[in-house]
Amino acid sequence: MPWIWQSPSWPEFGYDAQIIEADLARATEVIGEISGMRQGLGAEEREELHLRQIVQEALGSFGIEGVLLDPAQLEVSVVASLKHRDRHAFSRRSDAIATLLLTAREDHAPITAETLWEWHRLLFFGMEVEDLGRWRESGIEIVRSATAGRHDVLFVAPPAERIPVEMARLLDWIAQEQRMPLAIKAAIAHLWFETIHPFADGNGRIGRALIEHIFAQARALPFSLSRQIEAEKRAYYEALQAGRRDDDNRIDATAFVLWFLQCLARAAEAARAEAQFLLARNRFFLRFAHRLHPRQENVLRKLFAQGPQRVAEGISARSYARIAGVSGPTATRDLNAIAATGALRRSDAGGRSTSYALMLD
Ligand SMILES: Nc1ncnc2c1ncn2[C@@H]1O[C@H](COP(=O)(O)OP(=O)(O)OP(=O)(O)O)[C@@H](O)[C@H]1O
Structure with a gap:
């Protein structure tokens, strides 16, 4: 079966603007609401929410199989990274993860291959992984439940020798594309990145950091999307598969974009409830703490x-x-x-x- 990157339409991603219209409006509205709520918070409360957000994101989505991140440790690392944003010396994995997440959200420079390699090194800090801090040098396939001797190949990624050209094209598109609504740009960039699957490991996590980075070019997402994606993993995988339909002269990404916008709205609704809780807590102590x-x-x-x-x-x-x-x-x-x-x-x-x-x- 030819894979999508073998199609003549590759990598012309497109989507049906009419189908996604209502969900785009909904996601934009609820993200706006949260940003508005944040404006109403004091500096300390905003910092607390920000801290929680990064910690949740790291815990919800940036753990490594078998190596759990300790929430308390992580919080210390995030606080330290927030205070010393330019630090480069770490002793713990949680420091490196905190730096990765903050850099993805706060670095406004155009993203380059070197940036992604650096993120990869941070993600696997202190661990031995294949092709650390560089594009993979071997082939990769995504399979469904590999049981002894039998598995379904869902997707075969482009061969390693094509990655430098493919990634240069994606990064160029990210730098040039200015007209598309940001949420759609983030969705397509993520889908495109996962289709190239440029690393031997960590493609999901780096691809999620890429989403945060794209939003941060205008205004960082005021909540953790990675956590929501993690909670909806099965639907997410299905959307990735469904969102690459070869449609004569373009790749129709509508199915993925639609799922992404809905996931964004759900993440925003969860974040709104959290912010409301935080505000209620603060009002509670304002009223009663002195007694x-x-x-x-x-x-x-x-x-x-x-x-x-x-x-x-x-x-x-x-x-x-x-x-x-x-x-x-x-x-x-x-x-x-x-x-x-x-x-x-x-x-x-x-x-x-x-x-x-x-x-x-
Ligand atoms: N059918 C598919 N086609 C392309 N990419 C896929 C497909 N199914 C899953 N993926 C992507 O591959 C990622 C897993 O790749 P990899 O193991 O390199 O990443 P990871 O960061 O180690 O894992 P995880 O995302 O589970 O934390 C998934 O998170 C998803 O983004």
Whole structure:
């Protein structure tokens, strides 16, 4: 079977503007809403959201099989990278990943082959991988579930000797293309990059960093898209396959572009909920912190750190005692004192199951 890169239309990617129109409008609208919400945050809150975003992205999408990234370690690395953006000496993999993610989002220089090689070195910092920091030197095929002796070849990428020319053409297109809506440009660049599959490993992750980089040319995405792609991996793979239809004189990428825009909107909606939660938390402490004992505030902050679901469950004397490291009677006394400030409301259940709801506005 001839592969798409063997077609005479390669690499003329196109899409049906009418089919994607509504989804493009939706994605643009919700991204705009989040950017607007961010404008309304204080500098500290914005920095916190940014930090969370990078950490989530790294955790959700930049781990390596079998080598888990430690969230706390990663946070330290991201904070350090945010403070010293030009640093080049790392001792840990999490430092290198944090630098990769920040560079992809914040470096406005046109992307070159050297940039991508550098990202590849950062991605695999401290690890032994084939063709580190350069294009792959052997062939690659993408297979579906390779079981002993049998597998379906989904796609064969272009041979290694074509990569320098193919990548030069893609990078040139990224530099030149100015008219296309950014979200569509990012989708096509990603699809094109994955079709070339220029590295021996890490093509998914570098391709996702490329998306962030393209958005950052105008305005960095105010949330993590990689995390959403990771959560929808099966549909993503199908969209990659479906988004390369040979259509006489062009490659019809409509199916992939459509999926990408919808994924973008879902990521933005999740980010909106997170930002709203953060704002509600800040308003909560603004209203009540001055009336709380430091231990009480500390327990409530720990609860918020566990996310919206945990906060919605409220807190019992038992969990308060565990979090604060105090006895049951002290926990009950503290909870009643907090309830007296109006920050908590005691549930009617009573007895051992008594729980206190947090009074968010
Ligand atoms: N049919 C396909 N054609 C082209 N590219 C594909 C296809 N299916 C998957 N891909 C891409 O290949 C990536 C996997 O390639 P590779 O293993 O080199 O990347 P990775 O970064 O190590 O993996 P991951 O994306 O799972 O983190 C997928 O993330 C996807 O972007």
